[in-house]
Amino acid sequence: MVSDDVLRTHLQELRRGTVVVASLVALRRADYGYALLQRLTGHGFPVDANTLYPLLRRLEEQGLLTSEWNTEESRPRKFYRTSDAGERALDRMLDDLAAVQTSLAALIEGAPR
Amino acid sequence: MTTSLTDRYLTATLRSVPAPRREEIATELRASIADMIDGRTADGHDAATAEREVLNELGDPAQLAARYADRRLQLIGPAYYLAWQRLLIVLLSTIPAIVGVVVGVVTATTSDNPGNAIGAAVSTAFNVAVQIAFWVTAVFAVMERLGTQLNLPEWNVDQLPDEPVERVISLTDACSAIVFLVLTIAFLPWQQFQSVISSDGGRLPILDPALWTSWIPVFLAVLVASIGLEIAKYRARRWTWSLVAVNAALNLAFAVPAIWLLLNDRLLNPDFVARFAWLRDGGLDIVARISVTAIILISIWDVIDSVIKARRAAR
Numbered sequence: 001m002v003s004d005d006v007l008r009t010h011l012q013e014l015r016r017g018t019v020v021v022a023s024l025v026a027l028r029r030a031d032y033g034y035a036l037l038q039r040l041t042g043h044g045f046p047v048d049a050n051t052l053y054p055l056l057r058r059l060e061e062q063g064l065l066t067s068e069w070n071t072e073e074s075r076p077r078k079f080y081r082t083s084d085a086g087e088r089a090l091d092r093m094l095d096d097l098a099a100v101q102t103s104l105a106a107l108i109e110g111a112p113r
Numbered sequence: 114m115t116t117s118l119t120d121r122y123l124t125a126t127l128r129s130v131p132a133p134r135r136e137e138i139a140t141e142l143r144a145s146i147a148d149m150i151d152g153r154t155a156d157g158h159d160a161a162t163a164e165r166e167v168l169n170e171l172g173d174p175a176q177l178a179a180r181y182a183d184r185r186l187q188l189i190g191p192a193y194y195l196a197w198q199r200l201l202i203v204l205l206s207t208i209p210a211i212v213g214v215v216v217g218v219v220t221a222t223t224s225d226n227p228g229n230a231i232g233a234a235v236s237t238a239f240n241v242a243v244q245i246a247f248w249v250t251a252v253f254a255v256m257e258r259l260g261t262q263l264n265l266p267e268w269n270v271d272q273l274p275d276e277p278v279e280r281v282i283s284l285t286d287a288c289s290a291i292v293f294l295v296l297t298i299a300f301l302p303w304q305q306f307q308s309v310i311s312s313d314g315g316r317l318p319i320l321d322p323a324l325w326t327s328w329i330p331v332f333l334a335v336l337v338a339s340i341g342l343e344i345a346k347y348r349a350r351r352w353t354w355s356l357v358a359v360n361a362a363l364n365l366a367f368a369v370p371a372i373w374l375l376l377n378d379r380l381l382n383p384d385f386v387a388r389f390a391w392l393r394d395g396g397l398d399i400v401a402r403i404s405v406t407a408i409i410l411i412s413i414w415d416v417i418d419s420v421i422k423a424r425r426a427a428r
Binding site: 034 | 134137138140141142143144145147148149152170171172176177180181183
């Protein structure tokens with residue numbers, strides 16, 4: 001029997017890269033940190049706040065996100081949106097994700113069990 | 114007004130974030146924290162508890178800051194670790210010993226006290242080892258932070274060790290045996306000049322000084338030869354039958370004269386014996402008998418042990 005710790009580590013590894021993909025998809029509609037966190041969690045991508053907030057800044061520095069300050073509401077919020085470069089990168093990543101899915105399906109199909 | 118927990122958290126986080134981005138991160142993080150608190154108070158928590166929970170969830174400010182600055186939380190990472198480890202092993206296994214021996218020899222020529230020379234050698238070797246470990250690690254830690262490329266050649270099969278022979282004699286075993294032999298050798302001059310027992314005429318040697326011109330050189334030769342045996346054994350990686358024979362011969366060469374001297378009351382310095390009443394009054398006999406028994410048992414056990422290990426290795 002595989003221990004819970006080992007299983008949890010593998011599941012974390014599996015999920016790690018998908019946070020970036022999910023964020024880029026979700027931010028096709030501009031949003032600020034906390035609202036994005038809520039949306040991702042609601043769609044089955046639970047992510048820690050202390051991971052997501054630094055990640056958004058990093059994606060912005062890499063040019064995958066653009067940002068804009070909104071000062072109209074009660075507190076100033078930074079809204080992120082997926083940039084054109086981010087959209088192109090996202091296409092590649094989604095293709096790759098689909099390729100992984102296809103290969104895995106074929107492997108499961110062909111493998112005796 | 115007292116500073117809020119959030120203010121203190123922001124200060125602690127921003128301290129180690131690069132200055133140009135500090136202001137912006139502060140504003141954004143403050144808004145995010147406020148949003149998270151609002152989210153919790155909407156669920157019915159009171160504001161103070163919600164603030165504590167949110168900050169606990171965000172975790173160690175230093176870790177959060179490292180994530181913002183994209184800084185790795187490690188002294189020496191996987192890219193440098195093996196190079197660091199190999200360099201450290203090469204340097205530590207050679208330089209301290211060389212410097213120690215040189216310092217020891219130089220001190221021995223200028224000082225008439227062998228104890229001083231050994232002490233100087235050991236302490237210098239230790240200091241050199243600590244300095245090497247510190248500076249090598251410091252340089253690698255700086256390279257890790259600057260992202261310096263090492264440009265080492267790619268590993269390939271040509272770098273495999275020659276023979277994958279299983280090593281039975283470990284380096285630790287060989288080193289500890291050699292250290293023990295060196296200490297035994299060092300004991301001989303030490304007891305002559307630096308013995309803890311003093312008399313009116315100065316330090317009182319434990320062993321009979323007359324032996325320096327007869328048997329002590331033999332013991333020294335046997336001990337030095339034993340160091341050679343340890344090195345040969347390490348290089349051979351295992352006990353071989355010729356090593357067993359040499360080991361038995363060395364055991365005999367040490368045990369026979371030692372036992373003979375003990376039984377004839379010629380090993381210990383007569384002045385040394387005279388200073389202790391219980392040694393004079395029959396105690397010497399008991400000491401001699403216990404020592405002889407110990408020497409015989411240890412020698413026999415050592416030879417049997419080497420035979421067993423040689424048989425096991427020959428299989």
